[in-house]
Amino acid sequence: MSQFDLKTEKVAVLMGGTSAEREVSLMSGSGVLQALQSLGVNAVSFDPAERNLLELKKEGFTRCFIALHGRFGEDGTVQGALELLGMPYTGPGVMASSLAIDKRMTKHIWRGDGLPTPAWRKVDSAEATRAAFAELGCPMIVKPAREGSSLGLTKVTAVAQCEAAFKLAADMHDEVLCEQFICGDEVTIAVLGSGAQARALPVIRIVAPEGNYDYRNKYFTHSTQYLVPCGLPAGEEAAIQQLALKAYRSLGCRGWARADVMIDAATRQPYLLELNTSPGMTSHSLVPMAAMAAGISYPELCLQVLQSASRDYAL
Template identity: 55%
Template sequence: MSKQEVNMSLWGDRVNSQLASLNVKTLGRVGVLLGGRSGEREISLLSGNGVLDALCSKGVDAHGFDTGLRCPTELAKEKFDRVFISLHGRFGEDGTIQGLLELLNLPYTGSGVLASALAIDKIATKQIWLSNGLSTPEFEELTATSDWNTVVQHLGLPLIVKPAHEGSSLGLTKVKSVDELPAAYQLAAGLDKKVIAETCIVGDELTCPLVGQGDTAEALPVIKIIPPQANYDFHNKYFSDETQYLCPTGLAPEVNARVQNLALAAYKTLGCRTWGRADVMLDQKTGEPYLLEMNTSPGMTSHSLVPMAAKAAGVNYADLVLWLLSQTLQQKEGATR
């Protein structure tokens, strides 16, 4: 058994031990925030309902709260003691709802205001990673007046164009010729004021879930993603049964360890907490891992990746959800989150 496998087995044992001594009554009345107003609303509803069902199955007094249908200020009237954030994208994963919860003094799952705001912004995230010596594909911000030929000269082909604040591959285009750049930009710009282009790394697509905070943060098992036709788009992420997920990855232990170390450094550098998921590409030519983005409110659907990694570490879906919620017990009243 590798060192990483031993560590994950120990993490699973710790989680199960902590849950065995947890009195769910101490969690009080729990709100599960779901739905929202972003382009990922559909996925948020799937994630949130899964989380809600899991908490209820564990005896938690949990209630759904759709921030896309109800005014978030109604949260105060619900008298929740804490909330599980199952929102994805803007108005849920970008620090806005986190700021409101801070004002209401409501403990919540996931990263705080600053880390959430940074991680949702792919440009800011890359700047921070690069300043800390972490590998990520070369990039530049696009505008309507960008010189497309210069962009290609800088980043090469193929390249990736995507909105800077969207997830789930929304508005993403793999550009194979300079003539395709204007349309790719328009597609992304239709979803976001900021558009990013980055060098396309060809190779294995990997993801690494992360848990904890600061010095206690840990990387869960790496997952290798094999989508049909190498196209991991919105459909293949959430609805297709053709996408393959390998955990263990089948890669050499030292490669998995490098990916985990890189993902963990990326997580800590942004100041994330509770949980997250780093998406990584492994360059087929050099074998080097490159960070793509950090998700601070990962999906919890039937096709989601964090539950897969947790299962490989010995923690089932319902126990993972309960453990994540229990981490809010550590958030002290009035403390900066």
């Protein structure tokens, strides 16, 4: 982590980009930009879809707040470019970012570290999707391996849906994942900090209309309920926070991230779904809600994340 000097630094808030989550990224970035400026930070918006990253050095920027989502934003590519520019940036580094966006590789690492995650199969055709449905059971989740915000995701409840579900996911990314569906409570846990100083914020329980926490219900409706305090027994919430910290450290994360977890209704066993290394910062986003519950305002959260900006290697 590099020391942050409010008086001398010029901060680029990277937003927009070229991924399927561009619209959400623009909302996140606008919120972060306004918050940082309200604190007196010399922050400026910077859209990598419209400007070459080399301009960051030419224009005297000293660090970046990454508010990009999805591919070419939280997959290690932008992080690698900023490493070459010698510029500190928010969130996990190159390796952790590239691992976390790949849901299959994330699962392999978590499973190797003894962390619980739903069973899965990689598929390359509608026929393989139908075979996975027979193995994993009904319902089953079909999703692209490298997308966020539930884009390209289908909850399959009949074998006849497999072909369309595979096509939808494959149109988003050429690697498709079929995943065992866990029926129960959906929760999310934000983590701030690095190493031994990392801490989990209060757990948020998500109650979406008909259990459908899709792209629209995440960002564009007011029908989803976000419960914080989450209403889980204290011991269960604490155990899930510890699980999120283990998942975060397992992938080598730093700065901040958010883990998504499902709790099996019958056994109360929590299962890790994925880890987001550039969490949303929109009006509907979950990390600001958790931070508020912990007594951290939105502007304070943005500043804390900015102050944690770092690089994998010091040049």
